[in-house]
Amino acid sequence: MLGLCLSFVFGLASANVHLGQDQEKSDAVKEERSPEIKELTIRNSGFRSRSTVIIRYREEDKKIVEVIENGRNLPPEEFVRYESIIREVLEIPQIDRLLPEIERAKRRAESQRISEESKIREMLELRRRMEGLESDAARRYRDINELMLMEEMNSLTEKISDSSHLSREEKIAQLKDVIAKMKDLELAKSENLRRSRLMEFGATNAARRLITEIERSSAISREEKIREISEILEHMHDMERGEGERHRDLVEHEAATALRKMMSETAHREDLTDVEKEKELASLLQEARDMRLETSVHMIGIEKFKFDLHNLLEKEGLLPKGKAEFVLKRNASTIDGKKIPKDVHERIMQLCAESVGLEFGKDTKIVLQLNEDR
16 A cells, blocks of 8 residues: 555656645555545645545546545535546556656657657557546646647658659558548547647648649549549538638638649640530539639639630630730720620620629729630
8 A cells, every 4th residue: 555655646746736735745645445436535744734635436437426624524516626636646657657658759759760650650559548537637748749649740741742752642542541540530629729720730731732642643533533622621621620710721722723723624625625625614613612612613713714705705706816815894805905895795794603603893803814825
């Protein structure tokens, strides 16, 4: 029993748990066992005071059922004062056993010779072993481990994306694995705001890099790319804490950029007829709307509008041979400053409404370069 008391005394000192304003040290902490209710006795001595507190609690959930302070039974509403104390005392032996491993993980995190994958495995194991610990000391050490874990995952994301040794398909597979690990951690639900924001930043960074690799891949069909990007966006839509909305906007912008590139490539494909191109572009635009890319749908719609505008001007004999500036306002359209006939302008406005969906005010205008890529 003596060993148990000493372990608790040293643990209390390392965790910096104060049991009274004038307390200088805890001279005895003991735990007496019973089938369902356990008893913890804490004797404290200070410069001007001595006190004895007996705490009886349920073993299963650590719920306090009785507190006797200096021989006086406290009412249940005062038990809350001892909840953190009992957690600290009961968890100190477990925390003390983990401290060397926590320090080792911190030292390894600073090493350039150890791979991110190895560091992450060690931190995930530490995370597993700290699950269920609820004391303030345990939370502090868990926060340290979580922060180091997210920093290593961010570093691994950049390493994968910037690698010159991995194929695009290998990068996609590894980035997906990192994002899956982040999702499993469920750090977005953390009460620690700093930790949540770091997770959101890491997930955003990984998602944007993954979308870029998916868009560039020649081994993935357009349909597969759309499905992959949609799944990434769904994951980001689930992040609602902290600055999650701003991070989702960044990922949506990356998705919109990928879709614009797909639309531009489709518009310039020589193996498709204009009818086939128009159908493909309309399909991509609908995909963007289905993805709820509210902040970027106008930008995506511009690509289809450019294609439709070119075809209309060509049919009307108004398309110049070289590069020219097209300006669309609410009441008029011009090419290099020359007005387009009113009936054609109205048809252009209709095309714009269908593809871009932009509400025109008196100062609204769209400026495009005709024949820029032709």
